[in-house]
Amino acid sequence: MKQIMNLTEALNKRNKKTKLKLHNIYTPYLYLIPALIIIGTFVFYPLIRVIIYSFQSYNIFTEAQWVGTENYMKIFKDKNFYSALKNTILYFITVVPVLVIAPMFLAILVNQKLKGIKFFRAAYYLPVITSMVVAGIAWKWIYADSGLLNYFLVNVLHIMKEPISWLNSPSTALFSVMVVTIWKGLGYYMVIYLAGLQAIPEDIWEAAEIDGASGLKKHVTITVPMLAPSMAIVAVMSSMAAMKVFDEIFIMTSGGPYNSTKTVVFYLYEHAFENLNLGYASAVGVVLFLILLVFSLASIKLSERNA
Amino acid sequence: MDGLKIKTKEKVILYTLLIVMLILSVGPFLWLLSTSLKSPNENLFKFPPDLLPKEPTVDSWVTVIKTIPFFTYFKNSILVALIQVVVNVVFSALAAYPLARMKFRGKKLIFTGILSTMMIPFQVTMIPIFVLVSKLKITNSYVGVILPFAVTAFGIFLLRQAFLTIPVSIEEAAYIDGCNSFQIWYKVLLPLIKPSIATLAIFTFVNSWGDFLWPLLVLKDKTKYTLPLGIQDLQGTFATDWRLVAAGAVLSMIPIIVFFIATQRYFIEGATSGGVKE
Numbered sequence: 383m384k385q386i387m388n389l390t391e392a393l394n395k396r397n398k399k400t401k402l403k404l405h406n407i408y409t410p411y412l413y414l415i416p417a418l419i420i421i422g423t424f425v426f427y428p429l430i431r432v433i434i435y436s437f438q439s440y441n442i443f444t445e446a447q448w449v450g451t452e453n454y455m456k457i458f459k460d461k462n463f464y465s466a467l468k469n470t471i472l473y474f475i476t477v478v479p480v481l482v483i484a485p486m487f488l489a490i491l492v493n494q495k496l497k498g499i500k501f502f503r504a505a506y507y508l509p510v511i512t513s514m515v516v517a518g519i520a521w522k523w524i525y526a527d528s529g530l531l532n533y534f535l536v537n538v539l540h541i542m543k544e545p546i547s548w549l550n551s552p553s554t555a556l557f558s559v560m561v562v563t564i565w566k567g568l569g570y571y572m573v574i575y576l577a578g579l580q581a582i583p584e585d586i587w588e589a590a591e592i593d594g595a596s597g598l599k600k601h602v603t604i605t606v607p608m609l610a611p612s613m614a615i616v617a618v619m620s621s622m623a624a625m626k627v628f629d630e631i632f633i634m635t636s637g638g639p640y641n642s643t644k645t646v647v648f649y650l651y652e653h654a655f656e657n658l659n660l661g662y663a664s665a666v667g668v669v670l671f672l673i674l675l676v677f678s679l680a681s682i683k684l685s686e687r688n689a
Numbered sequence: 690m691d692g693l694k695i696k697t698k699e700k701v702i703l704y705t706l707l708i709v710m711l712i713l714s715v716g717p718f719l720w721l722l723s724t725s726l727k728s729p730n731e732n733l734f735k736f737p738p739d740l741l742p743k744e745p746t747v748d749s750w751v752t753v754i755k756t757i758p759f760f761t762y763f764k765n766s767i768l769v770a771l772i773q774v775v776v777n778v779v780f781s782a783l784a785a786y787p788l789a790r791m792k793f794r795g796k797k798l799i800f801t802g803i804l805s806t807m808m809i810p811f812q813v814t815m816i817p818i819f820v821l822v823s824k825l826k827i828t829n830s831y832v833g834v835i836l837p838f839a840v841t842a843f844g845i846f847l848l849r850q851a852f853l854t855i856p857v858s859i860e861e862a863a864y865i866d867g868c869n870s871f872q873i874w875y876k877v878l879l880p881l882i883k884p885s886i887a888t889l890a891i892f893t894f895v896n897s898w899g900d901f902l903w904p905l906l907v908l909k910d911k912t913k914y915t916l917p918l919g920i921q922d923l924q925g926t927f928a929t930d931w932r933l934v935a936a937g938a939v940l941s942m943i944p945i946i947v948f949f950i951a952t953q954r955y956f957i958e959g960a961t962s963g964g965v966k967e
Contacts, residue, residue, distance in 0.1 A: 407793065407794075409787070409870055410787035410791045410793040410796070411787075411793070413783045413786050413874075414783070414788075414799065416779075416780045416783060416784070416840070417780050417781070417783065417784035417840045418799070420780065420836070420837075420840050421802075421803060421840065423821070424814075424818055424821075424837040424838075425806045425809055425814065426802075426806075427821075428814035428816075428817035428818045428821065429809055429813070429814055429817075431814075431817035431820075431821075432813060432816060432817050435816065435817065442820060442823065488710065491706055491707065491710070492707075494703055496703060496707075499707075502707050502710070504949075504950075504953055505711050505714055506710060506714050507949070507956065508714060508715060508718070508946075508949075509714055509717075510895075511895050511898075511899075511945050511946075512718075512899070512942060512945065513898060513901065513916070513917045513941070513945075514899060514917070515916075515917040515920045515921050515938075515941075516721075516920065516938045516941060516942055517717070519721065519920070519924065519934060519935070519938045520718060520720065520721045520938065521717060523717075523720060523721060523724060523931065523935065524717055524720060526734075527734070527736065528733070528734045528735060528736040528737075528738050529738065530716075530720050530738070532736070533736070533737045533738055537737045545736060565713070565714070565717075568714070569714065573956060622810065625810075628812065628902060629901045629902060632901075632902070633921065647812045651902075654815075654816050654819075655819075655906065660820070663816055664816050667812070667813045667814070667815075667816060668813070670810075670812065670813055671809070671810070674808070674810060675808065678808050
């Protein structure tokens with residue numbers, strides 16, 4: 383008996399030794415070097431740089447000059463910035479709730495055991511894998527004067543008398559672009575909810591059915607609360623995406639008509655790459671970063687409290 | 690899985706919902722396809738529009754392929770996406786290995802640092818990145834397109850999670866057999882996390898394939914354009930003929946759809962390992 387114990391002890395000691403000997407102290411860093419260089423060069427360094435630029439007057443061709451807080455002063459005096467901020471906030475408060483709720487029901491729908499359900503799942507994912515350029519072109523053509531949407535509203539449903547230029551009128555353009563963002567995001571968030579659904583043990587539903595809950599009631603009372611963690615993730619991801627929206631706007635409206643679809647990132651892009659006002663645009667970037675930072679910290683706090 | 694027995698009446702409702710959603714998600718593409726197949730004799734701007742082409746023809750597809758360097762864009766897109774996938778997988782797998790399997794000074798700090806980059810959106814830092822890329826003289830090149838995204842926190846996180854699930858005893862056995870740490874990584878651990886590598890590869894591929902803003906800023910030569918840039922450019926070239934724009938858009942979708950059908954099962958795994966199941 384004692385011998386066996388000695389043996390185990392010896393083996394344990396040997397194990398500890400091998401663990402230590404598996405690598406020398408520099409090895410871990412060697413594996414990390416490529417990633418750290420890239421992340422350092424293309425994330426952390428630019429973050430410091432953008433803060434420095436934001437206090438400078440700088441275009442790529444001349445030397446940068448310190449201007450103190452002038453860029454920030456200008457931003458907060460520019461009514462175009464406020465209009466861009468307003469559009470971003472509008473985007474946010476419209477798109478995020480839809481993208482938190484709709485994909486959840488879509489996930490519940492495609493989680494049913496039905497024939498051909500895999501086909502539907504894949505089809506709903508199609509907009510996600512398509513590039514925004516193609517999606518933008520497809521929707522431009524739907525929104526056209528002689529497009530499908532007008533056809534549907536005027537000739538099929540008889541809701542409107544005349545076709546509308548959805549993307550060319552300031553009152554409908556922003557909303558029309560939002561629809562594309564939602565349409566392209568539905569499948570993505572559906573899959574996240576689907577993953578959450580599949581982590582819920584099946585016997586919970588069985589128990590609910592024995593207790594007499596069925597159909598919609600079962601989902602509202604049982605499934606939805608159990609999906610709270612997924613919901614938090616979707617809320618954070620869709621919020622970040624809404625605050626950063628650019629591609630669909632660039633492709634579909636270029637910020638028009640009359641700035642009605644210009645968002646903060648679009649405003650930043652124009653000042654940086656069309657006016658080459660890099661200092662000013664950097665200050666816009668810093669403001670955007672601060673908004674996002676406050677925002678993501680708040681949502682992390684919120685989801686921690688809920689979890 | 691949901692539902693034990695689904696009644697016929699419920700089935701009808703469910704299928705109706707499924708089909709409505711199907712029309713909403715695939716409809717825009719079908720409308721684009723229909724437009725691209727319409728012949729020049731048909732008036733595209735008449736109202737109400739014809740849902741289906743009267744005399745379907747692939748003339749517009751042929752015209753697009755003949756007038757714009759479609760296959761060059763296609764080749765460029767594939768090249769950029771493939772290199773992007775390879776560098777992301779290699780660098781993420783290298784970095785994830787010590788973060789999951791080794792003890793060392795500063796590990797927590799490094800890992801937190803990497804994760805925190807998820808809160809720094811590209812749109813905020815793109816100006817200095819652009820200036821840097823210009824100073825390094827890698828604008829108008831694929832190096833400039835690829836390098837800033839050669840590794841991401843998402844990739845490192847995903848593969849670290851995968852490495853964590855492998856029992857330490859496997860590593861120890863390999864060590865006793867005489868493997869050094871690199872051989873353990875390459876010969877023992879990498880084959881065991883193949884599903885996660887596939888997920889990362891697919892996500893990287895799809896992202897790179899659809900990427901728009903950054904290639905637009907970096908690439909100046911039209912011969913270097915990727916498909917999204919080429920298709921966007923098409924809108925200017927053929928502003929008057931929507932048949933051709935639609936044909937270009939439809940053509941550019943074919944490769945990614947084929948890719949998606951082939952790799953479909955990994956998409957849901959990616960979403961699961963990406964966060965929820967942490």
